[in-house]
Amino acid sequence: MFSRDNWKEIFETIHKNKLRTFLSGFTVALGILIFVVLFGMGNGLVNTFNEFFGDDATNVLYVFPGRTTIPYKGYKSNRRIEFDNSDLVDINKNFSMFVEYTTPRISRGGLVKYKNESNNYTTRAVGPAHQYAEKTIMMKGRFINEEDIKNKTKYVVIGRLVENDLFGNKNSLGEYIDVAGSAFMVIGVFQDDGGDNEERLIYMPYTTRQLIEKNNDKVDQIIVAFKPEIGYAGAMALDLSLNRFFKEKKYISPDDQNGIFIRNIADQLKQNQQFARVLQIIVAFVAFGTIIAGIIGISNIMVFVVKERTKELGIRKALGATPKSVIGSILLESVFITTISGFFGMLLGVFILNSMGEKLKDYFITNPYIDITMAISATLVLILFGAIAGYIPAKRAAEIKPIEALRDE
Amino acid sequence: MIEIKDLHKSYKMGSNSLHVLKGINFSVEDGELVAIMGSSGSGKSTLLNILGMLDVLDEGSYTLDGVPIKDLNETKAAQYRNKFLGFVFQSFNLINYKSAMENVALPLYYQKVGRKERQEKALKYLEQVGLREWADHLPSELSGGQKQRVAIARAMAAEPKVLLADEPTGALDSTTSYEVMDLIQKINDAGNTILIVTHEPDIADMCKRIVHLKDGVIVEDKKITQVRASQYV
Numbered sequence A: 001m002f003s004r005d006n007w008k009e010i011f012e013t014i015h016k017n018k019l020r021t022f023l024s025g026f027t028v029a030l031g032i033l034i035f036v037v038l039f040g041m042g043n044g045l046v047n048t049f050n051e052f053f054g055d056d057a058t059n060v061l062y063v064f065p066g067r068t069t070i071p072y073k074g075y076k077s078n079r080r081i082e083f084d085n086s087d088l089v090d091i092n093k094n095f096s097m098f099v100e101y102t103t104p105r106i107s108r109g110g111l112v113k114y115k116n117e118s119n120n121y122t123t124r125a126v127g128p129a130h131q132y133a134e135k136t137i138m139m140k141g142r143f144i145n146e147e148d149i150k151n152k153t154k155y156v157v158i159g160r161l162v163e164n165d166l167f168g169n170k171n172s173l174g175e176y177i178d179v180a181g182s183a184f185m186v187i188g189v190f191q192d193d194g195g196d197n198e199e200r201l202i203y204m205p206y207t208t209r210q211l212i213e214k215n216n217d218k219v220d221q222i223i224v225a226f227k228p229e230i231g232y233a234g235a236m237a238l239d240l241s242l243n244r245f246f247k248e249k250k251y252i253s254p255d256d257q258n259g260i261f262i263r264n265i266a267d268q269l270k271q272n273q274q275f276a277r278v279l280q281i282i283v284a285f286v287a288f289g290t291i292i293a294g295i296i297g298i299s300n301i302m303v304f305v306v307k308e309r310t311k312e313l314g315i316r317k318a319l320g321a322t323p324k325s326v327i328g329s330i331l332l333e334s335v336f337i338t339t340i341s342g343f344f345g346m347l348l349g350v351f352i353l354n355s356m357g358e359k360l361k362d363y364f365i366t367n368p369y370i371d372i373t374m375a376i377s378a379t380l381v382l383i384l385f386g387a388i389a390g391y392i393p394a395k396r397a398a399e400i401k402p403i404e405a406l407r408d409e
Numbered sequence B: 001m002i003e004i005k006d007l008h009k010s011y012k013m014g015s016n017s018l019h020v021l022k023g024i025n026f027s028v029e030d031g032e033l034v035a036i037m038g039s040s041g042s043g044k045s046t047l048l049n050i051l052g053m054l055d056v057l058d059e060g061s062y063t064l065d066g067v068p069i070k071d072l073n074e075t076k077a078a079q080y081r082n083k084f085l086g087f088v089f090q091s092f093n094l095i096n097y098k099s100a101m102e103n104v105a106l107p108l109y110y111q112k113v114g115r116k117e118r119q120e121k122a123l124k125y126l127e128q129v130g131l132r133e134w135a136d137h138l139p140s141e142l143s144g145g146q147k148q149r150v151a152i153a154r155a156m157a158a159e160p161k162v163l164l165a166d167e168p169t170g171a172l173d174s175t176t177s178y179e180v181m182d183l184i185q186k187i188n189d190a191g192n193t194i195l196i197v198t199h200e201p202d203i204a205d206m207c208k209r210i211v212h213l214k215d216g217v218i219v220e221d222k223k224i225t226q227v228r229a230s231q232y233v
Helices: A004-016 A018-054 A085-094 A146-151 A160-167 A206-212 A228-249 A265-308 A310-318 A323-356 A372-399 A402-407 B044-051 B074-084 B100-110 B115-128 B144-157 B174-189
Strands: A060-065 A099-114 A117-126 A137-141 A155-159 A176-179 A182-191 A201-205 A221-226 A260-264 B002-013 B016-028 B033-037 B059-064 B085-088 B162-166 B193-197 B209-214 B217-223
Touching (some): A004 A018, A018 A323, A018 A372, A060 A265, A085 A099, A085 A228, A099 A160, A099 A206, A117 A160, A146 A206, A155 A160, A155 A176, A160 A182, A201 A206, A228 A260, A228 A265, A260 A265, A265 A323, A310 A323, A310 A402, A310 B074, A323 A372, B002 B044, B044 B193, B074 B085, B085 B144, B100 B144, B115 B144, B162 B174, B174 B193
Parallel strands (some): A117 A201, B085 B162, B162 B193
Antiparallel strands (some): A060 A221, A060 A260, A099 A117, A099 A176, A137 A182, A155 A201, B002 B016, B002 B059, B209 B217
């Protein structure tokens, strides 16, 4: 079946029936191309979702104080809840089993000046662990450390774009900047994958901020990172116990939904990943639909091809072609065309996906890609079904009596 | 060469069947040139199709070159056709995307003859029918007579025991018809057995024997003096 002579005969047939070759090749190539591109975009969608959360640690809970809405234990409703340093200590003490680190965060806006340059930036007063919670990457210098907290040093760590804005190309390390009227020394410059806004932040020790603000011990919000090994269930449990702990400590009614808020990144991440996965399944479904459409397309063409060749096959049979050689030549021809065009479509699809890269980021598609084994299997499936689709009409054609085939005008 | 005994063939036409051949007894010797004549519906094409193993018989026996042709599956029939028979059709039945030479070489391909030898043989037979220069032309570039001559070359290429021609001149004008008959006579002169189905008396007169079919039976079977086609060419 695979002698050089057979191939030569098949190549000649392919070469001399260009429209037929083009039609079947085009169907297969298009089917695979659409499949690869759609499937890749589905992956791109998932990439985008992962990236949204990739710039922050995913094992953190953000605890915010709110206002009560229910009177409780002699306190009126609409009372503002505030956190202070003792809450940090309590969390570390009571939840040490689960908690990896904690850091407070006090956010203030304000004018920041360096020589003639000035701009408004958000300043976050934080603890050293904040670096891990936000996945802040140090470009030069260092982040705030425990010594800074203890000594309430007037140091700041500035974002890459802050340095750009205020210092231009000059080195900012060791320079003093004016933050809301006080001079701070720049000890580090950072970058962050979270985007431009994240790189226009200024970090300072939270104790320094408290000192400036009349030496109080208030904290805006607390970031609690749990140990990754406690898993998703552990995170949910910690979420609940933190809620209960603070409601008790701050005299908030257990039924009050607004006294305290906890944003659980792990939970959000999981929900979003599920959403992305559902989207991917839908896209994959559409993609498989394309493959099936491709299979139907190639089947139709094979039926048409065999019908068109009925007379020729009759002639060949009258000249001594056996049913086996008739089926063999039709099948080899179709498999050959589907293989070549299938892999062409696949490569083109992969190429399109690769060239897309970040271009569709605005449409929530980042770095679309397809697993090469996936692409090849889809191509093989199409080739296989193309062969099966070709076999049925080929077998029927081979069984037609030559006399009937010859009568077919 | 051909031995047919008590051959019956009928076709199912819906509920009733059409009895086409009603007991044919017929034999052909080596080197004969036989015309099978009859009006349409007389069963002459059916007889030729059965002889050519393109159709199967219902009753009776058929022996070709000492081989009983019976209960053949498609594969066996294809092999026998390839080995024993050459076909010439009224509508030429050349493969339209293959050149004259490739058409002639096709039966040899199914005989698994090597490519070089196939081409040599194809050219040799094209030479015999006088179309050596047209070897690379497609059927669409040939005239009717040329197409039929290519078809005859193709039928001869496999070196068959018997050449079967179904109305070989049916689609040709008389001059071209005589040219084709001249070729057929020359092939016969070389010792080949040929059967021709025709309804044209002048074509039948160019054979050596005429078999008349009417309503599925042989009504006349006579040897005649051959009229040479060369005198008209």
